[in-house]
Amino acid sequence: MKKILMGVAIITVMIACDTKKVEGPIVVTPEEFHTSVDKVIEIMIHDIFSPPVASRIFAYPNIAAYEIIALHNEDYLSLEGQVTDLAAIPKPEADLPINYQVAALVAHMELSKRLIFSENRMEAFRDSLYGVWKTKNTSVFDASKTYGLKVAEHVGTWMNKDNYAQTRTMPKFTVNSDDPTRWQPTPPAYMDGIEPHWNKIRPFVIDSAQQFKPTPPPVFSMEEGSDFYRELKEVYDVGQKITEIGDESEEIKIAKFWDCNPYVSVTRGHLMFATKKITPGAHWIGITKISCRKTDSDFDKTIFAYTKTSLAIADAFISCWDEKYRSNLIRPETLINQHIDDNWKPVLQTPPFPEYTSGHSVVSGAASTALTNIFGDDFAFDDDTETAYGLPIRSFTSFNQAADEAAISRMYGGIHYRVAIEVGLEQGRNLGDFVVNHLRMTTKKEMASIQN
Template structure:
């Protein structure tokens, strides 16, 4: 019997519908529709909750974040004197621009574009359309002319982004063969307990990149050669996982290492077996955690609507390309997870602190994504940006404090060792791989018009 135990974040969107639509420049007949950055945060939060409900894998979740943000960015910055269009900067993105007029509310158009694209990417469309329609009703009553003009502008961009999105090879990868398991090769990935799930997204490297030249542009150097000889580099890394996790378990459930591992777990679907029952705990992905940090930084700096959309867009593009880069290496190296080897050759009773996710080991996805996202946020908000990470509060985990985005990324990466799910090379070289993704983005994408 399968039952679901899901914890939902208390979202702001219902309150925002009632409280955060403010009036300005009142006339006798209609009122100006004012859109705040809090409303954008609320809409991103609402999409995140739907993604948790629908259970999307980390790579797919990154795709769901990136396209709505790009649509919002383009609708918002049509004719902007500060922000530059991403048209002809991202791969195969060529947009026709909207003829902006004074009757159009760009912030409103941006939010409409976001929701229109987002609904095409999720299973539970009704959860988003219901949210959207409630907002539409409020906006239409405030100023029907402004709403209609803004809606035209928003849909002008969303329709083009959807068309571009639908040509990124995602649909084709849905029909490609499952990952081939080579059962006679001890170095190759095998399904792991408790669910022994098939490897997810083995063809993600075929998804069109956003700014990378190719999925393999930042192919990391090879991991240590597989060997179970005691003096080999690979065996040393395997023993590090085993000994570190044994030491952590001896310290007990309250150890700092376990706190770090659980805080950065970000496994969207954890199976827990109790007798004949299997429970599923659903939560956010690694990309969602960094999107949450982006929100924290925006709110902490009181970023206006324009900077907020810019931050989400830039961060989500980095995360999306990071997943493509990482998954390209995962299924090239196809490396076995520590759990498989430890149970077979060292200790059949050993269990990792975290549940091993269902895909090959090298490189570490969270490390690559954290490297890219942390560099992106540092570029936007500056180094030594101190913040309290409250992202995991809805899942019963306490706040963690960080002195910078880079320090948060380092902790996220090493959490995979503490969790018993990655070797050292996947962690360290994964961070570098993600940092290289950011460097490429920083060279290739210009967000600001020259003065």
């Protein structure tokens, strides 16, 4: 009987020790946040979100995560009062055992789930993390999860007032086929113009969609020697030259690397289907991940970098789309087929919206400015963002060099006039400067360490 009681006692002690061993701290790594962002991108590709809508999907979850970090880490400053209409997030109840990094990732996943269609894919990823965290420390996990969901609800309420829902019910864009200067749907799918009301979305940092209104494009003219005709002829001539060389052409490699068109349609006989690609904003989010990894950024700085960059990207799309549907300029492909060569095709498939200004140029200008502000100028990196889509790594000496290449890629692709590229890049950089100069997200001490 004594042996039995002693055995029971030993087992009880072992179980108690075992339980004690399990209940430790929950450590959240930057890689887990990167994986959450990657999962969102994977789902967005599956769900085929337009580039402007994708930028919104990045911004809100990052803001929710960042505000939790800023509440806990004195090196970071809240966006309350800096981002349009954002009120302070609720503070947690006193004495709760909250892990703020767990709460930040919970908020990020919850808001991301609300913004995509394939919620079950996000839930599967979320539940896998929840399972790990819960086994490490149930009480900390429960408190952190509850708080993260509370912040997600707060940010979600603010998010739902940005006019996005209203734009879903607004009329489609009307094509004026009688006006030779106006945009017309392009082959092969001849899709309607996407997001014609995006300028009605509430901006994040800029004052209004019109704040960085660019100079108008050259006056439309098909007379040889006119500024506009020279712009058109250059697109045709560049396209002819690089397609003669073929896929070995550096220009074609650049065009394909920066394509980022989620609406590419492939025709096989009577069958038409879409190929899966990321958006231009997602490409720059990928560069943000590369930069964080290269600098061994901790969890909090990683969220800071994603948030600042995604805010610049989101406002860049609002600014660019405002101009696109104001100038409503016809694409080079349409005019070249009508007036120069009816068999000509661009290297890239023309995306379904007006030409001026170039979205890649505006977004790349804004994103590169934000990233330069975070990681410094002359920040060399290897961009492997497109390897998942069968494209090789490209190397850059700075974010600005990458932005320049992304912009000119649209000329090589045959889908933009040079003026849309150059003016668009300036538009994006001016907007990016405004964002970084008007947001105070870090203390002076922390900003100095970031720049160094």
